[in-house]
Every structure is written in C-alpha cells, then in structure tokens.
Amino acid sequence: MAPAKNRPASATAGIMETMHDGRLEPREGKAAAPLRTVRFPANRGGRDFAVGDIHGCFDKLEIALQAIRFSPSRDRLFSVGDLVDRGPQSAAVLDWLQRPWFHAIRGNHELMTWRRASGNPLPDIDHVAHGGAWLDHCDEATRARLAAALAALPLAIEVDTAEGMVGLVHADFPYDDWQAIHAPGFDADDEAACLWSVERFRLRYTQPVRNLRALVHGHMTLPRPLQLGNVHYIDTGGWREGGRFTLLDLHTLKPHRS
Numbered sequence: 259m260a261p262a263k264n265r266p267a268s269a270t271a272g273i274m275e276t277m278h279d280g281r282l283e284p285r286e287g288k289a290a291a292p293l294r295t296v297r298f299p300a301n302r303g304g305r306d307f308a309v310g311d312i313h314g315c316f317d318k319l320e321i322a323l324q325a326i327r328f329s330p331s332r333d334r335l336f337s338v339g340d341l342v343d344r345g346p347q348s349a350a351v352l353d354w355l356q357r358p359w360f361h362a363i364r365g366n367h368e369l370m371t372w373r374r375a376s377g378n379p380l381p382d383i384d385h386v387a388h389g390g391a392w393l394d395h396c397d398e399a400t401r402a403r404l405a406a407a408l409a410a411l412p413l414a415i416e417v418d419t420a421e422g423m424v425g426l427v428h429a430d431f432p433y434d435d436w437q438a439i440h441a442p443g444f445d446a447d448d449e450a451a452c453l454w455s456v457e458r459f460r461l462r463y464t465q466p467v468r469n470l471r472a473l474v475h476g477h478m479t480l481p482r483p484l485q486l487g488n489v490h491y492i493d494t495g496g497w498r499e500g501g502r503f504t505l506l507d508l509h510t511l512k513p514h515r516s
C-alpha cells in the first residue's frame with residue numbers, strides 16, 4: 259500500500275454502509291452481496307472488546323474471556339478476522355457467528371476458506387499450506403454453510419464509542435482518511451490491501467487515519483500489542499502454542515492480555 263494515498267472522499271462523508279462492489283460470485287441462498295462495512299452503535303450497558311486472529315482456537319479464546327469476566331448479556335466481542343485455519347476448532351466458527359454478542363470481519367483466511375468451500379479456490383494460493391486442511395474433513399453441508407457464513411462477513415466494522423468511532427479492518431488500510439472506505443473509488447485493490455497487506459507495519463507508518471478515533475488490525479503476529487499513530491495491532495498469537503490473546507477495550511483502548 260501507499261499509506262499517503264488519499265483520494266478525495268468528501269462527497270461520501272456520513273454514508274454508513276457501502277455495498278460490496280460485486281466482485282464476489284453470487285452464492286446460493288444469499289440474496290444480497292455482503293456489506294463492505296457494518297456499523298454498531300455505542301454499547302451503553304457494557305464493554306466492547308476487539309480480539310486478534312483466533313485461527314480455530316476457540317477454547318483458548320473462552321479462557322481469555324473468562325479472565326476479563328466477559329458478560330455475554332452486556333459485553334460485545336469483535337473479531338478482526340482470521341477466525342479459521344491452523345488451529346483445532348475452525349468449524350466452530352459457525353456456532354460462534356450465531357452468538358448475538360460476537361461479531362467478525364473478513365480476514366484473508368476467511369476469503370481463502372469460503373472460496374475453496376464453494377469450489378472456486380483463489381488462484382495461485384494453496385489454502386492447505388495456509389492451515390486449511392481441516393476444510394477437507396468437513397462434510398458437504400458444512401462446507402456450504404461455511405461458504406455462506408464466511409462470504410457474508412463485512413470487510414470492516416465501525417463501532418461507536420463515547421470518545422469517537424473505532425474501525426476494525428483485518429490487515430491494513432491504504433488511506434489516511436477513513437472515509438475512503440465509503441467512497442466509490444475504493445476498489446478491489448484496496449479490498450485486497452485490507453485483507454493481505456503489511457505495508458503500514460513494514461514502514462512503521464505513524465500518520466494517523468483521519469476521521470476515526472482508532473483503527474484495529476490483526477494479521478501481523480507480534481510479541482505484544484503495537485500502536486502506530488491511531489492504528490492498533492492486537493494479534494499477539496493467542497492461537498499459537500504458548501501465545502496469548504490480546505483483548506482491546508474499545509472504550510479505553512487499553513489492551514488486556516490473557
């Protein structure tokens with residue numbers, strides 16, 4: 259990405275939801291393409307947390323939630339994507355996505371999984387080599403459910419907090435202005451950057467993303483949470499042997515590690 263790239267987006271300010279550009283193939287049982295962004299109003303009765311890559315380690319995530327006394331009736335948990343592959347419980351993503359307090363965006367592993375689950379794998383990418391062998395052990399009905407559920411995940415989530423809006427995007431964001439994601443010029447290359455790029459991290463680019471209180475990424479597995487400008491990297495390898503999940507409180511922007 260070129261983080262300084264900054265196409266005008268003023269005409270689109272205030273638009274809350276943008277339809278996907280239609281690159282994704284139509285799927286059975288899905289009337290509409292997934293939303294690019296989904297926005298959540300502030301949680302006035304509880305806490306909001308973001309969690310980094312889960313990679314099929316939902317039992318370990320449960321333990322991390324117990325450590326912060328997570329309340330399913332009051333609190334909300336937002337995943338920055340890469341819920342599947344590598345770990346032992348990838349198919350459990352179907353149950354987790356049914357939980358009313360759990361919300362997720364698309365990571366590159368969701369893209370690899372739903373494309374292969376629907377018989378249309380990404381060209382030149384070996385999903386199995388990326389931890390996707392589990393998919394071959396799922397029956398046909400489960401693969402169909404996975405394809406539908408993962409393809410429907412939005413590219414970004416916006417969460418309102420008392421201090422301003424917090425955005426979640428899996429890997430990277432190729433603009434200095436958050437409103438670019440709502441602009442007509444936000445294209446397939448930009449979407450790919452959101453799922454795969456590591457440029458902001460590689461450049462240690464500290465320019466903040468305007469019109470957003472904070473932006474939260476996973477994708478880069480780091481020994482501890484990292485902040486560059488107002489961009490927070492929170493994948494601390496909870497899915498790895500000996501790794502820990504970071505739960506970022508979206509109101510205080512303080513990380514809890516467990």
Ligand SMILES: [Mn+2]
Nearest residue numbers: 340365366477
């Ligand atoms: Mn990733």
